[in-house]
Amino acid sequence: xxxxxxxxxxxxxxxxxxxxxxxxxxxxxxxxxxxxxxxxxxxxxxxxxxxxxxxxxxxxxxxxxxxxxxxxxxxxxxxxxxxxxxxxxxxxxxxxxxxxxxxxxxxxxxxxxxxxxxxxxxxxxxxxxxxxxxxxxxxxxxxxxxxxxxxxxxxxxxxxxxxxxxxxxxxxxxxxxxxxxxxxxxxxxxxxxxxxxxxxxxxxxxxxxxxxxxxxxxxxxxxxxxxxxxxxxxxxxxxxxxxxxxxxxxxxxxxxxxxxxxxxxxxxxxxxxxxxxxxxxxxxxxxxxxxxxxxxxxxxxxxxxxxxxxxxxxxxxxxxxxxxxxxxxxxxxxxxxxxxxxxxxxxxxxxxxxxxxxxxxxxxxxxxxxxxxxxxxxxxxxxxxxxxxxxxxxxx
Amino acid sequence: xxxxxxxxxxxxxxxxxxxxxxxxxxxxxxxxxxxxxxxxxxxxxxxxxxxxxxxxxxxxxxxxxxxxxxxxxxxxxxxxxxxxxxxxxxxxxxxxxxxxxxxxxxxxxxxxxxxxxxxxxxxxxxxxxxxxxxxxxxxxxxxxxxxxxxxxxxxxxxxxxxxxxxxxxxxxxxxxxxxxxxxxxxxxxxxxxxxxxxxxxxxxxxxxxxxxxxxxxxxxxxxxxxxxxxxxxxxxxxxxxxxxxxxxxxxxxxxxxxxxxxxxxxxxxxxxxxxxxxxxxxxxxxxxxxxxxxxxxxxxxxxxxxxxxxxxxxxxxxxxxxxxxxxxxxxxxxxxxxxxxxxxxxxxxxxxxxxxxxxxxxxxxx
Numbered sequence: 171x172x173x174x175x176x177x178x179x180x181x182x183x184x185x186x187x188x189x190x191x192x193x194x195x196x197x198x199x200x201x202x203x204x205x206x207x208x209x210x211x212x213x214x215x216x217x218x219x220x221x222x223x224x225x226x227x228x229x230x231x232x233x234x235x236x237x238x239x240x241x242x243x244x245x246x247x248x249x250x251x252x253x254x255x256x257x258x259x260x261x262x263x264x265x266x267x268x269x270x271x272x273x274x275x276x277x278x279x280x281x282x283x284x285x286x287x288x289x290x291x292x293x294x295x296x297x298x299x300x301x302x303x304x305x306x307x308x309x310x311x312x313x314x315x316x317x318x319x320x321x322x323x324x325x326x327x328x329x330x331x332x333x334x335x336x337x338x339x340x341x342x343x344x345x346x347x348x349x350x351x352x353x354x355x356x357x358x359x360x361x362x363x364x365x366x367x368x369x370x371x372x373x374x375x376x377x378x379x380x381x382x383x384x385x386x387x388x389x390x391x392x393x394x395x396x397x398x399x400x401x402x403x404x405x406x407x408x409x410x411x412x413x414x415x416x417x418x419x420x421x422x423x424x425x426x427x428x429x430x431x432x433x434x435x436x437x438x439x440x441x442x443x444x445x446x447x448x449x450x451x452x453x454x455x456x457x458x459x460x461x462x463x464x465x466x467x468x469x470x471x472x473x474x475x476x477x478x479x480x481x482x483x484x485x486x487x488x489x490x491x492x493x494x495x496x497x498x499x500x501x502x503x504x505x506x507x508x509x510x511x512x513x514x515x516x517x518x519x520x521x522x523x524x525x526x527x528x529x530x531x532x533x534x535x536x537x538x539x540x541x542x543x544x545x546x547x548x549x550x551x552x553x554x555x556x557x558x559x560x561x562x563x564x565x566x
Numbered sequence: 567x568x569x570x571x572x573x574x575x576x577x578x579x580x581x582x583x584x585x586x587x588x589x590x591x592x593x594x595x596x597x598x599x600x601x602x603x604x605x606x607x608x609x610x611x612x613x614x615x616x617x618x619x620x621x622x623x624x625x626x627x628x629x630x631x632x633x634x635x636x637x638x639x640x641x642x643x644x645x646x647x648x649x650x651x652x653x654x655x656x657x658x659x660x661x662x663x664x665x666x667x668x669x670x671x672x673x674x675x676x677x678x679x680x681x682x683x684x685x686x687x688x689x690x691x692x693x694x695x696x697x698x699x700x701x702x703x704x705x706x707x708x709x710x711x712x713x714x715x716x717x718x719x720x721x722x723x724x725x726x727x728x729x730x731x732x733x734x735x736x737x738x739x740x741x742x743x744x745x746x747x748x749x750x751x752x753x754x755x756x757x758x759x760x761x762x763x764x765x766x767x768x769x770x771x772x773x774x775x776x777x778x779x780x781x782x783x784x785x786x787x788x789x790x791x792x793x794x795x796x797x798x799x800x801x802x803x804x805x806x807x808x809x810x811x812x813x814x815x816x817x818x819x820x821x822x823x824x825x826x827x828x829x830x831x832x833x834x835x836x837x838x839x840x841x842x843x844x845x846x847x848x849x850x851x852x853x854x855x856x857x858x859x860x861x862x863x864x865x866x867x868x869x870x871x872x873x874x875x876x877x878x879x880x881x882x883x884x885x886x887x888x889x890x891x892x893x894x895x896x897x898x899x900x901x902x903x904x905x906x907x908x909x910x911x912x913x914x915x916x917x918x919x920x921x922x923x924x925x926x927x928x929x930x931x932x
Binding site for chain 1: 567568569570571572635806809810817818820821822823825826827829830831833834835837838839840841842844845848852853860863864866867870912915916918919
């Protein structure tokens with residue numbers, strides 16, 4: 171056990187802290203992806219090597235060598251300072267790594283630079299009404315007609331579809347092939363004729379999702395990533411990374427610190443909630459869970475650093491435990507505030523912009539999205555504990 | 567950075583696991599529990615040969631000179647095998663107390679004998695973690711009076727005794743005025759009992775105070791938590807293995823999602839506690855300012871996870887899990903024992919919420 175990061179990394183940490191102290195106030199306060207402050211912040215982070223870290227410079231990234239510890243330090247320090255780590259979104263977190271892995275050189279040069287700076291916003295067309303947990307059964311079709319694909323079908327849960335410039339989309343191109351082999355990965359513009367977007371308001375009363383309908387949408391033939399029929403493999407090159415980013419224990423720690431602040435300021439009958447034993451006990455339960463997740467994270471990072479295969483289970487449980495923890499933590503903050511915790515929208519008593527209530531609901535969405543908790547349990551029991559798959563029902 | 571066990575720690579775990587699998591299987595556990603054996607002398611000898619009681623004792627005193635994380639690995643393994651042998655008090659709390667509060671002469675007198683297995687020393691410190699009924703030990707004119715309940719590693723040659731004002735004392739088991747009473751508990755793999763002191767002569771550790779008592783409790787808490795981790799892991803392993811064999815409705819029950827999800831939930835809760843236990847043990851030696859909070863949190867958290875695993879793993883076994891035939895209950899009860907000793911979860915969370923002296927502020931950063 172050696173928890174020291176060494177002098178090189180402590181220097182790096184000092185630099186990051188200095189940056190946050192000097193520039194932290196520029197961190198955007200809006201969720202509007204097109205806002206000037208958001209784009210400026212992103213550019214500043216890339217220039218300092220804190221965002222798009224390992225993307226080569228000729229694709230508009232910071233061109234740094236991959237370094238797990240530096241990424242970890244960045245996550246930790248930015249969370250502690252409660253400052254934005256820059257643009258995320260499915261374009262940056264999913265499409266860019268996919269293109270780096272399997273895209274053509276032309277695709278990389280065309281799409282990666284504007285995506286990193288936030289000028290080109292993407293949405294992801296994967297799930298369909300009939301293809302959720304069983305994604306590979308998707309039915310949106312693309313048929314080659316001359317030099318163009320003709321796309322027909324429907325996607326759902328498409329976040330940012332209403333503001334996106336482009337979509338990366340899974341479509342069935344080989345209807346006669348086995349379901350995992352008949353899918354292709356297409357890129358096309360959201361202003362192409364034949365695309366209809368309908369907002370899907372979620373329980374937070376935000377338009378986080380959309381339904382997207384395709385009617386004879388014509389897509390140039392070369393806007394395919396990978397080969398025809400390889401779309402499932404293309405999508406899976408990075409799908410596994412998505413799950414864990416939803417459950418960062420450093421964010422959970424930052425929220426826990428916020429919760430403690432809340433309990434020190436809010437009162438009932440004039441007594442601070444932090445001084446009420448039954449509330450403190452629940453706080454301490456949550457703190458124990460946050461600690462378990464944080465140290466588990468350190469173990470995972472250490473194993474990635476050394477390339478060790480130790481701790482496979484410790485990696486598999488991250489999304490399940492992390493999202494459940496956040497939902498419980500945010501929900502407890504509402505209990506701390508009691509009636510006040512119900513405040514939402516324009517309520518004059520709104521605390522912390524209503525983000526406890528928002529996150530309580532939002533994390534229920536994340537428990538379901540990105541592979542539901544039940545799917546996670548299937549993965550853990552099958553791949554982690556070696557239990558057999560549920561037998562497929564016999565055809566009638 | 568390297569967060570995890572070293573090669574040496576893995577080897578230690580493997581050799582101990584190998585020894586216990588061979589000599590301390592379920593039959594041996596049943597024999598010990600059924601006969602109400604006082605001490606498993608065969609296992610004591612075996613563990614001495616592996617250097618287990620010498621683990622934390624300095625090399626100059628005949629020990630191996632390792633740290634709390636190594637002891638944590640041992641505790642986990644003993645829990646995995648529900649082994650009935652003195653360790654928690656004898657090999658961990660007592661050496662820690664002597665190193666923190668004893669004189670050099672006391673260390674030289676006691677520790678080599680503990681290291682070699684010549685002497686087993688129990689720990690009467692339950693009251694420092696919270697006195698039940700009228701228990702408590704007082705010092706008057708250098709003699710001990712009162713009662714200490716729930717003495718750990720009770721079947722011993724001597725005892726480390728904590729008094730109500732923060733002092734620590736060593737008392738031989740045959741000292742006049744000392745009355746020993748074995749107390750039966752639900753967990754028959756762990757002999758405990760009470761000590762009654764009637765004007766008993768004792769050897770005091772001169773540098774003992776409340777903080778030392780607290781540090782000795784903390785290392786004990788981490789060991790109890792690690793023991794629960796091992797015991798819960800054993801229950802999960804047995805549940806998965808059973809589910810893969812047991813057939814109902816024409817297929818193994820491990821193929822039913824209801825059963826799979828029970829097992830996945832156990833693994834999801836249990837696996838992160840491994841890193842947590844390593845961290846807390848490491849903190850006791852290397853990050854002392856975090857040690858107390860980490861130890862309290864770890865034991866509280868593992869007690870909850872352990873209880874969930876104990877219940878769920880038993881359920882996966884169906885009716886057989888409830889019987890004595892499978893012996894699964896030995897692990898269930900061991901986890902129950904660990905939960906109450908040296909502070910139940912509510913008390914430990916209360917403790918973790920407070921820094922040492924004031925009773926109003928909650929710590930923000932961990």
